Amino acid sequence: xxxxxxxxxxxxxxxxxxxxxxxxxxxxxxxxxxxxxxxxxxxxxxxxxxxxxxxxxxxxxxxxxxxxxxxxxxxxxxxxxxxxxxxxxxxxxxxxxxxxxxxxxxxxxxxxxxxxxxxxxxxxxxxxxxxxxxxxxxxxxxxxxxxxxxxxxxxxxxxxxxxxxxxxxxxxxxxxxxxxxxxxxxxxxxxxxxxxxxxxxxxxxxxxxxxxxxxxxxxxxxxxxxxxxxxxxxxxxxxxxxxxxxxxxxxxxxxxxxxxxxxxxxxxxxxxxxxxxxxxxxxxxxxxxxxxxxxxxxxxxxxxxxxxxxxxx
Numbered sequence: 001x002x003x004x005x006x007x008x009x010x011x012x013x014x015x016x017x018x019x020x021x022x023x024x025x026x027x028x029x030x031x032x033x034x035x036x037x038x039x040x041x042x043x044x045x046x047x048x049x050x051x052x053x054x055x056x057x058x059x060x061x062x063x064x065x066x067x068x069x070x071x072x073x074x075x076x077x078x079x080x081x082x083x084x085x086x087x088x089x090x091x092x093x094x095x096x097x098x099x100x101x102x103x104x105x106x107x108x109x110x111x112x113x114x115x116x117x118x119x120x121x122x123x124x125x126x127x128x129x130x131x132x133x134x135x136x137x138x139x140x141x142x143x144x145x146x147x148x149x150x151x152x153x154x155x156x157x158x159x160x161x162x163x164x165x166x167x168x169x170x171x172x173x174x175x176x177x178x179x180x181x182x183x184x185x186x187x188x189x190x191x192x193x194x195x196x197x198x199x200x201x202x203x204x205x206x207x208x209x210x211x212x213x214x215x216x217x218x219x220x221x222x223x224x225x226x227x228x229x230x231x232x233x234x235x236x237x238x239x240x241x242x243x244x245x246x247x248x249x250x251x252x253x254x255x256x257x258x259x260x261x262x263x264x265x266x267x268x269x270x271x272x273x274x275x276x277x278x279x280x281x282x283x284x285x286x287x288x289x290x291x292x293x294x295x296x297x298x299x300x301x302x303x304x305x306x307x308x309x310x311x312x313x
Contacts, residue, residue: 001208002243002285004187005250007257008040009237009271010128010222011295012179014138017233018128023174025137033135035181037125041106043225044217048101054080056100057108074112086114093117095199104206105214107191122191122206123214126252128183131259132269135179142171180236180259180269184252185218187211215240219290219307235307236296237271242286250280265297273300 010017018039020026025033042058049055060071060079077084081096093115097103107121189206196203223234241253256279258272273289277300280287290307291298298304304313 001189001206001211002246003189003248004211004240004242005253006185006187006218006238006240007254008128008183008185008218008235009291010035010040010181010183011234011236011292012176012181013232014175014177015230015232016173016175017179017181017230019174023172025135025174025176025179033130033176033179033181035128035130035183037127037183040125040128040183040222041102043221043230044105045102047217047221047224048213054100055102056080056097057102057106073110077110077112084113084115088113088115090115090117091198094119094195095203098195098199098203101210101213104210119195120191122189122210123185123187126184126254128181129254130179130181131257131261132178132180133261136177138175138177140173140175142173144171175232182237182254182257182259184254186250187214190246219310234292236292238290238307239273239276239302240286240288241280241284244283244285248283250283253279268295268297270297270299273298273302277301 016023016025018026018035026036026039027033045055045058049058056076058076060076061068062071062075063069071079074084077096080100084093093110094117097108097110097117097119100108103119103121105121105123107119108117110117110119187206192203192205196205218240219235219238221235222230225233239253241250243250253276256276258275260270260272263270271291287302289298289300289302289304290310291304292307293313305311306313
């Protein structure tokens with residue numbers, strides 16, 4: 001297969017797609033909200049894991065002295081494959097790594113027990129910047145049904161002083177009212193050409209089957225992944241541009257779309273792809289745009305599909 005470029009769009013409504021260590025939506029120094037590539041990859045990996053596919057780089061647990069602790073990378077490898085040590089052949093390690101679907105797509109840095117393998121993934125993402133101009137951060141106070149141990153100690157002291165304040169734990173939930181994140185991505189199958197020489201004819205590199213697996217999670221994994229903070233996050237837009245030849249290169253395509261933050265068009269947000277179409281004109285073999293037709297309208301002449309049903313629109 002040839003190179004592929006595209007964009008994945010994630011909508012967040014009263015949700016927190018990617019929080020920083022303070023719990024607030026991740027942002028750069030000027031306050032612009034964005035989502036990291038890790039935030040996008042995680043739901044993809046969880047979806048593959050739920051389908052019983054091998055996923056290496058994902059948190060898993062082991063019991064040690066009666067306590068659950070995260071596995072180390074070597075433990076995770078052993079749980080999926082065989083024991084590994086300094087005498088294990090690197091070819092065997094590479095073969096096993098490429099059989100993990102997340103490694104096949106995103107690559108790996110693997111340094112365990114005498115093995116040091118670095119794989120540049122065929123699929124690479126940029127950072128997903130929020131293109132909605134009026135996003136507001138919402139902070140909700142949450143009252144726990146359980147007592148706060150620190151407050152309990154304070155309450156005992158207050159009782160002694162005649163002030164009987166009994167307190168439960170207070171927490172917060174931070175969300176955005178509305179945000180629209182757009183990630184540019186590229187797929188370069190040539191990244192694996194060198195490994196074909198090492199692993200032999202049984203290794204086919206990045207195949208059309210691998211691409212179809214990626215397309216699936218690129219369109220539905222965020223919608224499928226519902227946690228307390230992620231409920232309200234969904235895949236709303238994805239575009240795939242399959243290049244005409246091996247010498248075609250595009251920049252981050254997410255910079256070439258326009259998102260209308262000002263007005264609702266027939267009750268829907270609007271995405272303008274006309275500048276992107278000028279950029280790719282005559283250089284692509286196939287272009288597919290998947291989007292939520294109930295919440296979005298597009299300015300485009302490219303082939304469009306319903307992101308939920310994959311039916312042509």
